[in-house]
Amino acid sequence: MTEIRLKNREQIAELILDGPESRNALDADNLRDIAAAVNKIAEAIPSVRVLLIRGEGKVFSSGRDISEVDVETDDAHAFLAETFAPVFHSIRALPIPVIAQVQGAALGLGFGIAAAADIIFAADDAKFGSPFAAIGAMLDSGAHHVFLDRLGYHRTMDLIVTGDFMTGAEAAAAGIVSRAVPAAELSEFVEAKLARIVSGPAEAFAMEKGFVQKLADDRPALAEVLAEEATLQESARRTPDYAEGFRAFQERRKPNFE
Template sequence: MDRLSHYERFGFTRAGRILTATIRAPGPVNAVDARLHEELATLFTDLARDEDSDLIVLTGEGRAFSAGGDFAWFEEQVRDPRTFRAIAPDARRIVQTLLDCDKPIICRLNGAAAGLGATIALLCDVIIADERAVIGDPHVKVGLVAGDGGAIIWPQLIGFARAKEYLLTGDLLTGAEAARIGLVNHAVPADQLDAKVAEVAERILANPRWAVRWTKVITNQPLKALVAQMMDSSLAHEMLSNLAADRAEAVAAMREKRKPRLSGE
């Protein structure tokens, strides 16, 4: 496991040919901070190169999968927009390398997934959620464009009308509702989550390795084409939104647990 030994924000366990990567960020909801963002940009390449696994399970530690961005990091980005500009290459790499990984990835959605956390979950190949977990992309609520891949993947899963409603409102939905509309594959009670993940993993691993991997490769080709078409513009618009006055106000209001006083600027 030498390739994975340097990770600070992930823990790794093995069961046969299944490798589980668990998000372990500081705080109760595994929020994305600078270190986690940096590690996500290399994680999926390292998982793809791991010779001892054929299937990846991606999950979160504790009560959340990854519930959005760290607010101290947000405030740093508002104070110094150069820090936001600097993460754009890694933001692109996260999405590209996740889709490039030819091993099947099951998302074990154990709890809240928001913003980039939701994007990562939804870019996995099979998403199995705790029915009480919540998922959504509330970028707009913190004054940002949903530029990290959310505007790409949500319409592919639930259609443009539904996707735009959720992306423009920033509303969250439960795992059960997400399964009902086709955003995730399955939603089960919490005490059945591990069994369902194991069942789906076993069914995938029962098939010839390269047939599975290469089927994933060709199925992801349209998504990769969309990423190539949209990602640069998505990130550019997200960086522009970080400069807006309402971005700073939205972050401050969230931090202070009050309604934002938006100016329209």
């Protein structure tokens, strides 16, 4: 059984999937607990400036906990559409950077939780793919969209039909994850990135997150992008962070984004 823990480290919120014995498998109650934790984080903004999602033990998450699922009465549609999807959207909607730290497997529902993050830092030997052929199920949790977008048709079908996994290094090369580092260095690497993010311009990051998501979802024409960039940059110019950043550059010192 997996426990969802929320830990606050000053400006860093940490959402922990804690069930090493179950390989951090997630059931409906876990998803509701994640949703509740995300709501708490949203209420704590701006004192919280970044969210880290990670799993305890050797894996990030092996996916949905099906150990006690009754296939005759299980409602897969309701589980995904009414329980998982709102969690995915709530993570994505947070106006702060969200980092997923992935070691070991991130499969099915586990991959979906990681994919909701803005940045995925993975161990080079992590595992990503589609294990569903072994149980006669469909790839889900948004993975079709991610795989097709980054890998194309043939590689996506390869992973689905063969059940083969990509390593973290292969996933980074394909753009499935942000970066892959040696497993022994992953925690230290992520902590360094968290420290950099919390000292950055929070308002600009929030605008960037919304804009990049919009571009990814809508794929507007270049002319529209240029026009929107100009509008957003003027909005950024009016923030204290923008003024501080420019003055720091001109004065050849490190900016202090408060």
